[in-house]
């Protein structure tokens with residue numbers, strides 16, 4: 001386990017929207033290098049970069065055309081090297097995004113695979129044995145290659161699935177077992193790509209759709225085995241490099257697959273969703289909502305088991321948002337956002353802050369889809385730096401920007417939020433600072449439930465000598481709590497402790513020292 005994860009707080013950067021240094025309207029690697037001080041100033045000491053590889057950008061770069069080449073629009077390998085060097089000199093770490101499940105259909109491997117003529121890449125993707133074979137349970141692209149067969153896609157139509165074989169082979173005419181040499185060759189090709197960048201100096205990867213490798217693998221047994229093997233390679237040759245999975249199943253990813261971290265994703269109705277983003281027939285039933293109609297128990301039932309079973313092996317990663325879902329501001333008002341951050345950054349695990357969430361950037365609903373973003377586009381708009389042209393993102397003319405900047409008169413920017421009392425920025429940076437200062441609030445310190453009852457508020461938990469209380473509802477609440485408040489560490493709103501009970505006012509949060 002890389003030691004630096006103990007104190008890691010990540011910042012996710014969507015590179016095309018962060019900072020443009022050459023006025024072409026698209027964020028670039030040099031821009032990230034220039035803004036490292038800003039990221040560090042937030043308290044974030046690690047970064048996850050969305051894909052920066054050469055790509056036709058049908059899915060914003062998650063359609064890789066050349067795994068080993070930096071996309072020209074972001075700069076070149078020297079720029080990446082400079083970014084890594086500077087980050088390392090600041091004691092920061094950088095993860096690239098690894099897309100193991102599919103490539104772009106313009107990738108040279110696929111260009112060979114779709115030919116009638118056999119080659120080393122014939123089995124790199126999943127083709128049926130002839131075009132008339134098209135079982136409807138598979139997402140197949142039919143009749144568009146010279147090769148007599150249809151191919152399986154993993155996500156969009158332009159993203160053919162790489163072939164790691166099938167755990168249960170139901171159509172032996174075309175499905176390879178997961179231990180077939182060609183399936184193994186795909187896993188070796190993946191490891192080769194990883195080694196390339198790890199040797200280059202990156203600090204690990206966020207792994208896209210990590211559970212999608214072996215097909216017909218419902219329990220993800222063979223998929224986890226591939227990651228175990230990857231982990232062995234890392235432990236042996238890159239012990240300081242880290243892997244975080246887009247999986248949302250810590251028992252499978254951390255325990256079985258050997259991932260160091262697993263994202264707690266927003267899957268409608270799961271623990272994360274019911275905390276922060278749970279709309280039921282238009283009604284907000286999230287726990288983090290002033291309406292107070294939330295139920296913490298959905299989260300606790302899921303989280304506590306996962307936490308107990310994986311806490312000695314890896315970290316569950318809370319995130320304020322990511323590039324795939326509406327920003328928190330779409331669901332929560334500013335008070336509630338602050339409380340949600342206070343909770344996420346005082347829970348165990350390795351937390352992730354999505355760029356712009358420290359400002360309360362808006363989810364822009366009015367945009368036309370960009371590069372396969374569709375409903376996700378509104379969370380991918382340019383970072384808002386200051387009041388200058390294009391909110392300081394770029395010096396290109398506004399119509400050349402990757403996406404328009406927030407046109408609202410009151411759009412939050414780093415400039416207008418940084419020193420503002422009571423801002424989301426002030427709150428989240430304060431909490432992250434405490435997390436670094438107080439070891440018992442940090443990533444692998446113990447967690448214990450104090451109070452979390454079905455349909456009730458508050459949620460309260462212990463981190464070592466500290467007790468944390470959060471009441472996102474619009475009502476004052478009181479619970480029995482027979483411990484003494486020795487020291488007040490942090491408060492949002494109002495909270496009182498008299499040695500018998502804890503009174504947490506509406507929309508309030510507190511951390512107290514009790515031991």
Ligand code: GLC
Nearest residue numbers: 059062099155208209323324
């Ligand atoms: C992941 C990424 C998403 C991408 C998809 C396909 O979910 O986060 O942005 O479109 O995988 O690669």
Ligand code: CA
Nearest residue numbers: 020022026028
């Ligand atoms: Ca640029």
